Every structure is written in C-alpha cells, then in structure tokens.
Amino acid sequence: MSRRKVLELFYDVVSPYSWLGFEVICRYRNIWNVDVRLRPGFLGGIMQASGNSPPAMVPKKGAYMGKDLARLAEFYEVPLRQPSDFYQVVIKKGSLSAMRFVTAVEMSHPEFLEKVSRELWMRxxxxxxxxxxxxxxxxxxxxxxxxxxxxx
Structure with missing residues (x-):
C-alpha cells in the first residue's frame, strides 16, 4: 500500500516567491503524487521577530529580485508583475489583514483556501x-x- 507524501507550503500572499512556489506545487502535485497542505502565515511578523529585512529593502538583493522574479514568472508561466508602487503596497501596507482573512478561510472553509490565496496573489x-x-x-x-x- 502506497501512501502519498504530504508537502506543506508555508506562505504569505505578500511574497511573490511564495506565489511561484504555490503555483508549481499545485500544478505538479498529481505528477509528484503528493498531497499539498497550505499553511498561511504572516511574513511581516516573522521578519520583525527575527530582525530580518525584506529582500527588496537590501539594495543588492532588491536589484537582483526584480530580474529574478521576471525570469521565474516567464519560465513558470505565472502572470507576476511588480505593483506600480512596490514600497507602498508591499512594505507599508503589507498583508496583515489579507492573511487574517486567509487564516479565517483555512479555519472555517478550507475548501476555498487555494482559490482565495490565488486570487489575492493575482490582485x-x-x-x-x-x-x-x-x-x-x-x-x-x-x-x-x-x-x-x-x-x-
């Protein structure tokens, strides 16, 4: 009897790298014969508690990140584009309220978790x-x- 492995994805919709990972895992879960467990979390809280800065706020990482995301988006065919006001949208506003909503969906209607997460990333x-x-x-x-x- 073969048991499928469970692949957990810890993510925040503010992270474009999380979106890429999410789409790849969802796309290939049947080919890889894995069950996916989506685990929403608040990246801003993790960054603050660990004393880390978002990659985009480190000049050399930020410069690389833009090119890297464009290449990955094209390769994986994910329609990822930077927000017009990156700093305001990603750094200032962040994702706390969105991730609270995602967590509430996970707790009360997990059948919608994948669709809600994807829609927030799309937005x-x-x-x-x-x-x-x-x-x-x-x-x-x-x-x-x-x-x-x-x-x-």
Missing amino acids: IWSEDKDITEPDSILEVSVYVALFGMVNG
Whole structure:
C-alpha cells in the first residue's frame, strides 16, 4: 500500500516567491503524487521577530529580485508583475489583514483556501490591486464564492 507524501507550503500572499512556489506545487502535485497542505502565515511578523529585512529593502538583493522574479514568472508561466508602487503596497501596507482573512478561510472553509490565496496573489502581483482594505477582501470572497459555485 502506497501512501502519498504530504508537502506543506508555508506562505504569505505578500511574497511573490511564495506565489511561484504555490503555483508549481499545485500544478505538479498529481505528477509528484503528493498531497499539498497550505499553511498561511504572516511574513511581516516573522521578519520583525527575527530582525530580518525584506529582500527588496537590501539594495543588492532588491536589484537582483526584480530580474529574478521576471525570469521565474516567464519560465513558470505565472502572470507576476511588480505593483506600480512596490514600497507602498508591499512594505507599508503589507498583508496583515489579507492573511487574517486567509487564516479565517483555512479555519472555517478550507475548501476555498487555494482559490482565495490565488486570487489575492493575482490582485497584488498581477493586477496591481489592493489586498488590505475591507472592500478589496470582500471582492475576493464574493469572486471565490461565485467561482466555487459555478465550477464546483
């Protein structure tokens, strides 16, 4: 009897690298014969508690990150584009309210966790839309609820 391995992905929708990992893992889970366990977490809190700076705030890492993300997005065919005001969107606003919502979805309706996470990544990293304001989070929840009903 063969048991599938469980692959856990700890992530925050503010991280473009997490999005790339998420899409690759979701895309290949059946080929790799693994079950995926999505584990939302708040990256800002981890950075603060560990005394680390976001890579984009370290000049040489930030410069490399832009090129690296463009190459990876093209290779993995993920529509990732930097927000027009990167500092304001990613560093100042962050993802606390979005990740609280994602965590609530995980706790109450885990069947929507993948779709909610993907939609938040699409908003911030592809469509240059807000993910922190209540109206924005409401839009995501309505979209995912309707999409879930239509595509069951």
